[in-house]
Amino acid sequence: MLNTDTQRREGPLAGVRVVDLTHMLAGPYSTWLLGALGAEVIKIERPGKGDFTRVIAPFSEDESIYFLSVNRNKRSLTLNLKEEKGKEIFKKIVATCDVLVENNRAGAMDRLGLGYADLKAVNPRLVYASISGFGQDGPYRHRPCFDVVAQAMSGMMSITGEPGGDPCRVGASIGDIGSSLFAAIGILAALQKRTSTGEGGFIDVAMLDCQLALMENAIARFLNAGETPRALGSRHPLIAPFQAFPTADKPIAVCVDTNEQWDRMCRAMGLEHLLSDPRFPTGSARNANHAELEPLLREVFLTRGRDAWLDMLEAADVPASPINSVPDALNDPQVVHRKMVVEVPEGSGKRFAAVPITMPEAPLPAESPAPRLGEHTDAILADLGFTPAEIGAFRRDAVV
Amino acid sequence: MLNTDTQRREGPLAGVRVVDLTHMLAGPYSTWLLGALGAEVIKIERPGKGDFTRVIAPFSEDESIYFLSVNRNKRSLTLNLKEEKGKEIFKKIVATCDVLVENNRAGAMDRLGLGYADLKAVNPRLVYASISGFGQDGPYRHRPCFDVVAQAMSGMMSITGEPGGDPCRVGASIGDIGSSLFAAIGILAALQKRTSTGEGGFIDVAMLDCQLALMENAIARFLNAGETPRALGSRHPLIAPFQAFPTADKPIAVCVDTNEQWDRMCRAMGLEHLLSDPRFPTGSARNANHAELEPLLREVFLTRGRDAWLDMLEAADVPASPINSVPDALNDPQVVHRKMVVEVPEGSGKRFAAVPITMPEAPLPAESPAPRLGEHTDAILADLGFTPAEIGAFRRDAVV
Structure with missing residues (x-):
């Protein structure tokens, strides 16, 4: 036809x-x-x-x-x-x-x-x-x-x-x-x-x-655990650390879920003593004690610039990223490679x-x-x- | 098998x-x-x-x-x-x-x-x-x-x-x-x-x-119009009004794209004089002059409570919504009806x-x-x- x-x-x-x-x-x-x-x-x-x-x-x-x-x-x-x-x-x-x-x-x-x-x-x-x-x-x-x-x-x-x-x-x-x-x-x-x-x-x-x-996760948490989900800035509601941190210059996003990642992150940051801290043995514990954990990490992140941290975290195989603007993102080597x-x-x-x-x-x-x-x-x-x-x-x- | x-x-x-x-x-x-x-x-x-x-x-x-x-x-x-x-x-x-x-x-x-x-x-x-x-x-x-x-x-x-x-x-x-x-x-x-x-x-x-x-829109704007997209709170980057406003009690989200919606919104809000205002004839013009438009609307929204505005905007067929929490959303009659x-x-x-x-x-x-x-x-x-x-x-x- x-x-x-x-x-x-x-x-x-x-x-x-x-x-x-x-x-x-x-x-x-x-x-x-x-x-x-x-x-x-x-x-x-x-x-x-x-x-x-x-x-x-x-x-x-x-x-x-x-x-x-x-x-x-x-x-x-x-x-x-x-x-x-x-x-x-x-x-x-x-x-x-x-x-x-x-x-x-x-x-x-x-x-x-x-x-x-x-x-x-x-x-x-x-x-x-x-x-x-x-x-x-x-x-x-x-x-x-x-x-x-x-x-x-x-x-x-x-x-x-x-x-x-x-x-x-x-x-x-x-x-x-x-x-x-x-x-x-x-x-x-x-x-x-x-x-x-x-x-x-x-x-x-x-x-x-x-x-x-x-929003399945927020809804499931409210309906089955009674938590009212709220705005948390850059934080994840259930896993910590999983958020943006300021550094000596520009902010970075860092996230750690498994204990292997936590171990590598603490060693990369010179925070080995946190590995045996009873407040932080698991992702859920770290999240429950987030208010105590965040300042400890924040203090250390402020001691170096973003790019130094990104190199160290990459070497430690810990997920991390700059907080890119749109122009930054489009210039990123991976984005360029992927022809996005x-x-x-x-x-x-x-x-x-x-x-x-x-x-x-x-x-x-x-x-x-x-x-x-x-x-x-x-x-x-x-x-x-x-x-x-x-x-x-x-x-x-x-x-x- | x-x-x-x-x-x-x-x-x-x-x-x-x-x-x-x-x-x-x-x-x-x-x-x-x-x-x-x-x-x-x-x-x-x-x-x-x-x-x-x-x-x-x-x-x-x-x-x-x-x-x-x-x-x-x-x-x-x-x-x-x-x-x-x-x-x-x-x-x-x-x-x-x-x-x-x-x-x-x-x-x-x-x-x-x-x-x-x-x-x-x-x-x-x-x-x-x-x-x-x-x-x-x-x-x-x-x-x-x-x-x-x-x-x-x-x-x-x-x-x-x-x-x-x-x-x-x-x-x-x-x-x-x-x-x-x-x-x-x-x-x-x-x-x-x-x-x-x-x-x-x-x-x-x-x-x-x-x-x-x-992010196709943000990317297309940067690449083809040189605009660096930024965080805008509740606002849309290209259309106005299209954002949250405080009212006498709780905030609402309101958005207007077509001139027909703009006409109905202005009449519902007692702002008929804006309809002939040379700063606001189109969605793009309203967006370009957003800094002048927003305070005019904000002042009027503050004169009544959220629910009164929602009723008036619904009657005027203007898209609007409460800013629901997760529990609010799950109790909403439409969400309940849709068995979500x-x-x-x-x-x-x-x-x-x-x-x-x-x-x-x-x-x-x-x-x-x-x-x-x-x-x-x-x-x-x-x-x-x-x-x-x-x-x-x-x-x-x-x-x-």
């Missing part, structure tokens, strides 16, 4: 076709990743406007950097889904796809006549994933949600920040991206099921639920974080740049069999 | 068999999720010791809550992989499995003779996923890594916390769990590829790389965060409790065809 204009891709998801009704971050990050793994992604945008993030500053050559980062590996088709003709074209696309991803508010797709029940009739093999703030049911299902609402409501902000300080948001948009990753997992699991049953299905992923799943910055398209000077999955037996395709609004409208409609005259009429009628 | 003792599971990954050589968090969270989606997971642990997290306090009936939370839906087999007989048994298991997941340090599996090349010879359909701190190559490949090292080295801590304050760790272990989720995605993508090629493959996922992928707390096993009183993926056409199986150390050793070995006498000999020889 599709002609040679169809995007040819490699990678483990080569041959998987995704229709993408997402906007902002939670949905687009998920479909960025599916595209990066080789799926063909058709992003459907509102004619004349497109994704809300197209207007978010800062810009690179008039294109939103926010948009460019999470819409790589997609083609853009503009389509007015409120028009009957738009719905008809949309259903033709759905009939050719394996996966649909949308992150509109719960109920919005049903009101358009494009809910799962509607589209299952068009394509019973369709995996239909809805990402929303609060899920498809429950008292908040119709409420709007952005990242900080999910972080705040879930308790994530209550366990992040300085002890007793103001509530802090996780600096990356984990409220959105948490749901992006769980949605991708649900979609791929449903595709796996489809290989045996031949049938697709509906997937309901909520930003709020995903935050709670990321990718230029898209090659030669453009536009650079982004790369896909953090390496698969030698199914190498990922080179990433393609985020599309201009409607850049692929004509090509995708031609693929569906529409003539140039028909496409011209759609454009005149503001269907595309 | 397998008899009826084999664990029967439902869900989208029913029929997928996973051998799990993981410990601590990054690996176990990934295999928890695969098990929750219906895969059969055989967790291999060191005889007599098991996963390092089995000794981490606090405990519930002598079992580590840390361990219990992320080892649901697994069976435990003890096996000494340093013994030839242990390796032989292990290879018999690998021959029956679809997926292997391990999170030992890079090179450790090769040194045991159990690297991908070794096991591909045993089972060419095997998907072999290695999760590590820094990846399978590069200058840091042999270094140890825990959550806070990945958060520190990646720059995640530099963008989390109070402006100008001490470095803060994200309160959930996103340094680990980020890699768990990307590994699950890589595994499921590789299974999808296997349906067409019949061949498995190797997957290399690094905690550090995954942090960078979560699950008792495992039913009737035990032990409660955990549930799987945040709902799939009506492939309902997830009831979760099963984390295993006691070696709880399923006999059953799994019997499944492989070993007699009770042979199993007794393995135990005497400390092979299991």
Whole structure:
């Protein structure tokens, strides 16, 4: 049915076709990743406007950097889904796809006549994933949600920040991206099921639920040990030492879990006498007596500079790190070695974080740049069999 | 080959068999999720010791809550992989499995003779996923890594916390769990590829790389607009207002992106005059002029209590939330409705965060409790065809 204009891709998801009704971050990050793994992604945008993030500053050559980062590996088709003709074209696309991803508010797709029940009739093999703030049911299902609402409501902000300080948001948009990753997992699991049953299905992923799943440890501690998790600055709630320390110059992060690591750390720091201290024999004991342990370690760390400590701790095989800024991190030899910055398209000077999955037996395709609004409208409609005259009429009628 | 003792599971990954050589968090969270989606997971642990997290306090009936939370839906087999007989048994298991997941340090599996090349010879359909701190190559490949090292080295801590304050760790272990989720995605993508090629493959996922992928926005802004991302407390770097505000009693999180939301928020707050203010016409303009906008909003939020504002903002369809503690969050009507707390096993009183993926056409199986150390050793070995006498000999020889 599709002609040679169809995007040819490699990678483990080569041959998987995704229709993408997402906007902002939670949905687009998920479909960025599916595209990066080789799926063909058709992003459907509102004619004349497109994704809300197209207007978010800062810009690179008039294109939103926010948009460019999470819409790589997609083609853009503009389509007015409120028009009957738009719905008809949309259903033709759905009939050719394996996966649909949308992150509109719960109920919005049903009101358009494009809910799962509607589209299952068009394509019973369709995996239909809805990402929303609060899920498809429950008292908040119709409420709007952005990242900080999910972080705040879930308790994530209550366990992040300085002890007793103001509530802090996780600096990356984990409220959105948490749901992006769980949605991708649900979609791929449903595709796996489809290989045996031949049938697709509906997937309901909520930003709020995903935050709670990321907080499994805090939740399990509260429910089963009665501990109310709190913000602890850089500390781990259960293991010590496992935190940042100031040194004579810049801070470092250090963490020790096993007793072997504790032994090596104490020797590296000239603190052999702590090895027989009855307050500190295990990670849990060290954590329980953290208030007494921390000042002992802090005093020693202040006697040398960060890089001297990092060398000594590396020699002792103790996990440690500088507290890097983003520029520091991107200059780190390991990050450079791992090619975690990718230029898209090659030669453009536009650079982004790369896909953090390496698969030698199914190498990922080179990433393609985020599309201009409607850049692929004509090509995708031609693929569906529409003539140039028909496409011209759609454009005149503001269907595309 | 397998008899009826084999664990029967439902869900989208029913029929997928996973051998799990993981410990601590990054690996176990990934295999928890695969098990929750219906895969059969055989967790291999060191005889007599098991996963390092089995000794981490606090405990519930002598079992580590840390361990219990992320080892649901697994069976435990003890096996000494340093013994030839242990390796032989292990290879018999690998021959029956679809997926292997391990999170030992890079090179450790090769040194045991159990690297991908070794096991591909045993089972060419095997998907072999290695999760590590820094990846399978590069200058840091042999270094140890825990959550806070990945958060520190990646720059995640530099963008989390109070402006100008001490470095803060994200309160959930996103340094680990980020890699768990990307590994699950890589595994499921590789299974999808296997349906067409019949061949498995190797997957290399690094905690550090995954942090960078979560920070895509901060990285894209630095690389393409020269902005050095910094910790901003509860604020979003690009959109305003999008942050926590104090009220007359407890703080709230509020966020506004579109101009329609801005219009409704200003009217709800009695700030209609801001709608024509040339400093605030768009989300990006509001963000650029945030220093002038924030005090105007802060002053008004301080005039009423949190709940009054939440009601008014909900009526205005503006995204907002209380800053919940973990207990608050778990009592929230939406969280209760979504059944995001699950008792495992039913009737035990032990409660955990549930799987945040709902799939009506492939309902997830009831979760099963984390295993006691070696709880399923006999059953799994019997499944492989070993007699009770042979199993007794393995135990005497400390092979299991």
